Amino acid sequence: MIERHLHAVRTDAPADESIAATRERLAGAFPRGSTRRMTQLGLLLGGVLSDLATGEEDAIVYASTYAETRALEDYLASFPTPSPTLFQTSIHPSAIQQVLIARQQPVREFFPHTGRDQLVAHALQSAALAAAPRVIVCGGEEHGTWLAEQNAASPHAFAFAFALSVDPAGAVGHLRLESTDSPTGELALPEFFNALHQRSPLSRDVAPGLRLTLTWR
């Protein structure tokens, strides 16, 4: 069994907000002039991470099923003269890199996870096994356009971040991962986000052999 305490849980559920509106709403979370080329997911993550002062020895675990959907769509649309900027922005860990490059904040360990049904389980397990005293767990999606119509992108935008540590002081929640005999288990990112956003408890098998219990103070 692995237990950790949740600190500074932050969520953002902007529904169908445009990227221009997101950029304007969250401009204060970024150094001046740094948001012009940021994606909506980068902006949303920068927003929820804004008061979590990430340090070099923190580990960051990032979870997203689709990640940089809009950059991916626009990069594909740029063929036969592919855009170099959209190419580099379309890679899976780009949103976090946008945020930390804007802050010029190095970090030793950064684990960008993807997947779907067991994504939450594996991201939380990575966080729980990290050697760093504090682990920042974050994730989210941006809503797609033509890829969403093909069920190849998220229909909703959302983002979350929290810090995990062994320190109970000031914690707002508690997380426990237990080994089980269950051969199955799943928890997708939108459902985990809803639990964080609504401060709802969770107790279920989230992957083969792994049970998650999330409680709130």
Add this chain to the structure above:
Amino acid sequence: MIRGAPAAVNAPLPSSISLAATDCLTAFGDARQTHRALLESRRALAFHPVLGGDGGDPVPLALAAGHAYDETVPPSWLEPLAGLAARLPDDPWGTARFPVFVTSSNFGVGSLHAFRRTGDARHLRYGTPFATVEVLRERFGWGPNVAVVSHACVSAHLGLLLATRSLERGLATRALVFSFDFVSPFVAGGFHALKILNAGLPAPYSAAGTTGSIGLGDGAAFAVLAPAAGGARPALRLTAQTLHNEMHHFTANRSDGAGFAACLAPVQTTLARRRFWIKGHGTGTLEAGRLEAATLARLFPSAPLVAWKGSLGHTLGSCGLVELAIVGEALRAGMVPGTVGTEPPFFSDAVAAEPFPSRDYDGVLLTSNAFGGAHAACFLSHD
């Protein structure tokens, strides 16, 4: 229950993790075939139009046998990949005690490009990371305990570290790290747009040219990790792993090379008493190659440095695992391939252009780098 403070970040591994099995797939074939080709200084890279059937500039690509560059339905790389998976040890992969860590930077993104190009919706079955991994899981008979990680060209190293931690905490009996990246117009078009995939062939660590060039290559590999049983001393042992992310610029490193040194700082003490050689990243770009070679020569002046992307191309998120499999074969065969495709003068005197015997060494440092100034390294010990 784990309640105490976590161990120091990036400390050398408290117990040896055995590299129980490994193999790879490259344009030359499996690890043994690839190793032999590298010893013979052969290049797999050949020139192809960057946009495949849509034409474009010729660029150096190393495509695996059976892989059509313009994506098909199902993807033509699926059969060669199944051939690699057929060589996995017979364990119940994807169940609770036998986790799989899939790593890739591309997954089936070539299928998204093909969908956009042709409108054929059948490509979409392979177009997202989870969909691609689900196809592999069904095809290879794995259970659902498959963690998926994607961090550009250090992806495979992250899989190795996560698998190691699962074993160290007793959460797994054996762990499989499986990585695959197949080149498509999507990724070649991107690197061509960045102007580093061009009409030149890569010459890793060479200071002779004025233009840096990379090649891209198909690559897939696996590594089976296991705890060292009952105090036994396995033949190949992962004894240190380390990461660092500069977060300085998307496509450039800090100009003083500090990111390369920061990654290796936690393992310097461990390596101080070892006689080892270095399998570097060595893509063929000038600035990163200069920084990498200079930093490694400064930190480890007696360690020969080799890189194989001048022959195989850059196998992207899978490069760390592909090159680990080749290292394993080099140690088995007793000969280390030199840096293929390069020419003096080099950025450092440590660059080895010719093959050399492995018997004089007791370890190998493997390094990889990625977008965002990401750095990763692991140390493989052997007797």
